[in-house]
Amino acid sequence: MDKRLETFISENAPLIEAEMNRLINSEISPSSLKESMLYSVNAGGKRIRPLLVLAVLADFGKHSEDALKVACAAEFIHTYSLIHDDLPCMDDDDFRRGKPTNHKVFGEATAVLGGDALQTRAFGVLASLEHTRPEQVIRLVASLADASGAGGMVGGQVLDMEGETASLSLRELEEVHLHKTGALLSFCIEAGAILSDAQDDELEQLRKYAKNIGLAFQIKDDILDVTSTTEQLGKTANSDAASDKSTYPSLLGLEGAQQQLDRYHRDAVESLAFLEKEDSMLKLFADYIVQRNT
Amino acid sequence: MDKRLETFISENAPLIEAEMNRLINSEISPSSLKESMLYSVNAGGKRIRPLLVLAVLADFGKHSEDALKVACAAEFIHTYSLIHDDLPCMDDDDFRRGKPTNHKVFGEATAVLGGDALQTRAFGVLASLEHTRPEQVIRLVASLADASGAGGMVGGQVLDMEGETASLSLRELEEVHLHKTGALLSFCIEAGAILSDAQDDELEQLRKYAKNIGLAFQIKDDILDVTSTTEQLGKTANSDAASDKSTYPSLLGLEGAQQQLDRYHRDAVESLAFLEKEDSMLKLFADYIVQRNT
Numbered sequence: 001m002d003k004r005l006e007t008f009i010s011e012n013a014p015l016i017e018a019e020m021n022r023l024i025n026s027e028i029s030p031s032s033l034k035e036s037m038l039y040s041v042n043a044g045g046k047r048i049r050p051l052l053v054l055a056v057l058a059d060f061g062k063h064s065e066d067a068l069k070v071a072c073a074a075e076f077i078h079t080y081s082l083i084h085d086d087l088p089c090m091d092d093d094d095f096r097r098g099k100p101t102n103h104k105v106f107g108e109a110t111a112v113l114g115g116d117a118l119q120t121r122a123f124g125v126l127a128s129l130e131h132t133r134p135e136q137v138i139r140l141v142a143s144l145a146d147a148s149g150a151g152g153m154v155g156g157q158v159l160d161m162e163g164e165t166a167s168l169s170l171r172e173l174e175e176v177h178l179h180k181t182g183a184l185l186s187f188c189i190e191a192g193a194i195l196s197d198a199q200d201d202e203l204e205q206l207r208k209y210a211k212n213i214g215l216a217f218q219i220k221d222d223i224l225d226v227t228s229t230t231e232q233l234g235k236t237a238n239s240d241a242a243s244d245k246s247t248y249p250s251l252l253g254l255e256g257a258q259q260q261l262d263r264y265h266r267d268a269v270e271s272l273a274f275l276e277k278e279d280s281m282l283k284l285f286a287d288y289i290v291q292r293n294t
Numbered sequence: 295m296d297k298r299l300e301t302f303i304s305e306n307a308p309l310i311e312a313e314m315n316r317l318i319n320s321e322i323s324p325s326s327l328k329e330s331m332l333y334s335v336n337a338g339g340k341r342i343r344p345l346l347v348l349a350v351l352a353d354f355g356k357h358s359e360d361a362l363k364v365a366c367a368a369e370f371i372h373t374y375s376l377i378h379d380d381l382p383c384m385d386d387d388d389f390r391r392g393k394p395t396n397h398k399v400f401g402e403a404t405a406v407l408g409g410d411a412l413q414t415r416a417f418g419v420l421a422s423l424e425h426t427r428p429e430q431v432i433r434l435v436a437s438l439a440d441a442s443g444a445g446g447m448v449g450g451q452v453l454d455m456e457g458e459t460a461s462l463s464l465r466e467l468e469e470v471h472l473h474k475t476g477a478l479l480s481f482c483i484e485a486g487a488i489l490s491d492a493q494d495d496e497l498e499q500l501r502k503y504a505k506n507i508g509l510a511f512q513i514k515d516d517i518l519d520v521t522s523t524t525e526q527l528g529k530t531a532n533s534d535a536a537s538d539k540s541t542y543p544s545l546l547g548l549e550g551a552q553q554q555l556d557r558y559h560r561d562a563v564e565s566l567a568f569l570e571k572e573d574s575m576l577k578l579f580a581d582y583i584v585q586r587n588t
Binding site for chain 1: 318321322323324326327328331374378381383384401402403404406407409410411413414415417418420421422428429431432433435436438439440442443444445448449451452453455456
């Protein structure tokens with residue numbers, strides 16, 4: 001990983017994690033529920049979404065007292081979606097990132113409710129911003145709702161489930177990922193842009209960037225699923241092939257998938273040209289997404 | 295039921311229902327997910343929460359173009375909570391209001407996701423208000439998040455689950471209901487007050503009203519569970535006694551519970567004195583809550 005990105009992550013990830021804990025602990029709630037929420041929030045992960053919020057601000061050379069909270073809101077949504085995805089009635093996963101899943105530790109009922117409450121907390125956190133103009137706060141709430149609801153992430157999860165029993169075209173597979181993973185990643189980029197007071201045309205370029213890294217992220221996940229071991233991934237490797245799921249490698253072959261990944265990466269990087277920055281943090285993130293091993 | 299309340303309900307409930315359908319249909323989402331959301335939204339119910347939002351405005355003699363949307367947001371949260379409560383891992387109910395529960399029709403996975411997306415939609419709807427000052431919109435989002443999250447409704451659901459395996463004191467039982475049912479009812483009253491530009495001291499009185507009708511609502515539910523048949527209720531009667539759950543009648547006896555209900559009702563009505571209105575719609579709702587048969 002690039003040294004500058006490594007520094008950026010090692011400086012910011014602990015701030016994000018501390019703030020998430022603070023935001024959950026500051027609500028008075030039953031201890032079992034709080035523990036369930038904190039367990040999944042603290043179960044690791046690359047923190048790509050919240051870091052992307054901060055990376056946009058860094059690239060614009062802007063600072064916002066509220067950025068950390070907005071970053072946490074995005075990670076709360078991501079975390080709630082993982083808890084619900086892992087449930088027996090969904091993907092039925094016992095482990096995530098090498099640790100028992102939420103429902104294995106707290107039971108299914110508390111896992112459902114812990115996820116529910118994390119979603120709520122995300123919106124509550126946005127409504128608590130104190131250094132952002134009210135109109136911008138409302139844009140953030142609207143954007144997060146669009147990204148994470150029936151027309152975004154949750155809709156993508158449904159498409160993904162339905163796709164498991166059908167053979168998808170490349171176009172349909174893209175549709176799944178644009179919703180399931182892409183929408184929330186786009187929110188992160190857009191949120192950073194809103195907090196940076198980006199112009200409309202800049203926002204347009206950033207949306208292209210977000211779309212392309214979202215697809216790159218997923219294609220890389222698919223490739224890693226084929227080329228890695230369970231130990232390396234911290235989750236079951238080769239699970240896609242085992243479940244006969246449509247993936248980029250299954251549709252394009254491994255080499256074809258790699259070429260597609262390179263295209264998405266190139267398009268993502270090209271849409272950052274307006275920044276006129278050699279050392280754009282968003283560029284380094286795009287590089288990292290295609291080069292990572294887990 | 296009082297004739298004026300009946301008119302109020304018969305005029306407004308269809309508007310609320312049409313608007314909820316419109317708000318769900320206006321999002322582009324997978325059809326199975328949309329059907330799941332619409333199924334539970336259209337599965338009947340008394341619409342007490344959204345009607346209370348409108349009742350506050352009626353009592354203040356105010357009109358807001360956004361009131362219907364805010365009312366729907368509250369009902370979306372209520373509906374999502376019912377879908378998740380009915381899941382096998384929670385109350386495991388096959389029927390609600392005489393109809394198969396969401397997961398019986400659409401399967402558990404879609405029920406979880408339909409509930410998730412309804413929660414998201416509630417916040418998205420608040421962020422879409424066009425006739426309310428931005429500061430007030432943010433107050434509404436913050437208030438809904440407080441009411442429905444870990445410190446409110448979801449927390450109450452956890453307390454309720456934990457209470458099923460313990461014998462609760464009257465104080466603890468109140469604590470459960472203040473969270474599980476009371477918090478969202480309070481949001482409805484507060485939302486109506488925000489849209490009516492109520493003064494702080496008026497809001498204070500309305501909060502007392504909300505707290506008391508919330509407790510009255512629950513105690514009445516407990517009484518009906520003992521005194522009604524399954525047919526009358528549209529859900530399994532005597533379920534509390536069968537599950538050995540702490541309820542007002544089990545703690546106070548049926549007569550004691552009825553007296554407590556009367557006290558909550560009286561306190562609720564007294565806190566409306568500031569309205570100086572004989573025919574307060576909120577008063578009629580309080581009457582209805584204690585007199586209803588289902």
